[in-house]
Amino acid sequence: MNRDGFMSVTIKDIAKAANVSYATVSRALSDHPDISEETKKKIKKLAKDMGYTPNIVARSLITKATKTIGLIIPDITNPFFPEVAQGVEGYAYDNGYTVLLCTTNWQIEREERYLKALRSKMVDGIIIAPAIDDISHIICHFNGGDTPVVFVTYSPDNPDCSFVATDDYKCGFMATEYLLKLGHRNIAYIGGLENSSSDRRRFEGHREALKSYGLPLRYSPMHGQFKQMSGYELTKELLIYNDIPTAILAGNDVLALGVIQAVEEFGLKVPDNVSVMGIDDISFASFDKISLTTVAQPKGEIGRLAAEIIIQKINNPQDKAPVKKVLEPRLIIRRTCRSI
């Protein structure tokens, strides 16, 4: 009987009504072979009639499985993440799992608090897109434990970690290479958070592509946040204090949107005066009025795969071997870049 005088029906109530022990009810409901078909039928009917709902937290306490997985992402507001979230949620749903959504807003303190909470709540597994490059706090939280974790959108240095990510380095490289092939030589990079892992790798890819063409870094990399506004402001700054680049590569698509806005507000045309390119291929990039040239990640696929891996790991706890998937980025040529 709870505080409202409302009493939810438990296995014991059914036992009483059926005049059997409650162990029998439990077994009947889970189709245990020890129970006769007759009683099973009787009990199941009773359960239905009485409106029985199993109490999963009680069950979890003993089975040590909560049938929920934690999903930690930096920012649900960036259209990139909802798509991976959809991927994991879809697969989880199909397999009887439920997902706890945790957004860190790129703050490590939030990430840590959520990690602790997820542990307390005994989630069966964790899928995490880490906010920053240093993931030692994550390792230390769960390596000793038995909760599997798979990283997404990030490939950890630690060889024991499972992950699914598209090659960020290659993203940066491909994008830059494409611009170089178009004839650009003055290419600036507008990044997001300075200590973001993926941004860092994308930038490295960018730099290496330049190097492969024998070009130095002409513009010092700029960092802010992964927000349109940040891309906007950084670009304004870039345009004011530097030679105008012929192309700008943004760390991701929402930054690119800000870049475009700033460029045009500066009186320049995209792509006529300056080409701009993004990374991610968020759905709005394909909108005709935008037509952002970008390099695509298989967002839903990342999520689905991560969920698949984690559930596989949950079901086979003895198999500790890390599984690593690196997916291929795809160049998507649209209309924000031109050859010169």
Next chain:
Amino acid sequence: MNRDGFMSVTIKDIAKAANVSYATVSRALSDHPDISEETKKKIKKLAKDMGYTPNIVARSLITKATKTIGLIIPDITNPFFPEVAQGVEGYAYDNGYTVLLCTTNWQIEREERYLKALRSKMVDGIIIAPAIDDISHIICHFNGGDTPVVFVTYSPDNPDCSFVATDDYKCGFMATEYLLKLGHRNIAYIGGLENSSSDRRRFEGHREALKSYGLPLRYSPMHGQFKQMSGYELTKELLIYNDIPTAILAGNDVLALGVIQAVEEFGLKVPDNVSVMGIDDISFASFDKISLTTVAQPKGEIGRLAAEIIIQKINNPQDKAPVKKVLEPRLIIRRTCRSI
């Protein structure tokens, strides 16, 4: 000791180490006044040193509070919902709650299955943006129970339901009124899901606005899904089989994006030949290349308020009075509509 030979430390372990009863440990950790400062300090230190993490599911079993709330939304991929999700998650986080993300993909079966799951998992409250107009299954699931539910983005007819929503009728009305004031008389409506509650009300607002100007419905309302592609296809159909309207009101912004694409692909200019308007004000609507005229909902505010209400209800279960918040939509004039 779990299946991996890894044993997480429990309150009993601490009790043993501290040479006190485990009741004492429990009380010490929760700062119960019965326990001396001295033992509290000792036990807390021990807990920390031993790496104790409370098992919330065990706690929940007895306190009947899981400190988690369920969030059911139709589609995380529509930028509208992540913003309300962010609102609830932010407030929940600040108050020690965690949120279970459930997306229904507008399917009532998913909604129902999730509802059942949330009940089984003993969430403390549920925030739901219902997929369709008929919410009887939701009522029946939780009215008998004690789990508070608040609707978002939807105002139920049932006077006992709590909700926070912006006035959908008014959204439709305001948008249409604006178009009318601009001189438009041939206005078409492109909707989303036929049995969506908000779409229906928005359409009603649209029709009433027309009526207030003495105008009949010139175009039969069109329905599809709440997807850009659907807006696109519906508009194509509209343009082919009807007189060209001077303005099109879309059921929401992502539809509007599809509308624009179709219109321009048809060889018409927005807003020169046809004005188009959306509803929601998703973040991309303000992007300069789009500049979608729309009517805004306070998305984050909706989420935050809903979380606030539900937590308030969780803490005061005796207070059964429904709380209803209807928020004001705001007309956002940008550049996809012109006066004629």
Next chain:
DNA sequence: GACATTTGCGAAAACGTTTGTTATACTTTA
């Protein structure tokens, strides 16, 4: 110094399940 009060803590029940072991009754086998 006798009594009442407070302080600090332990014993045990409870939450709603699952599950290993045991018990009963019935059937088969030799």
Next chain:
DNA sequence: TAAAGTATAACAAACGTTTTCGCAAATGTC
């Protein structure tokens, strides 16, 4: 017909907490 086997179901422990009650020692009161 006795021994053995096979269904079926009951008993009880366990999961990791919180919480009610009670008890002893320490403290206060007159």
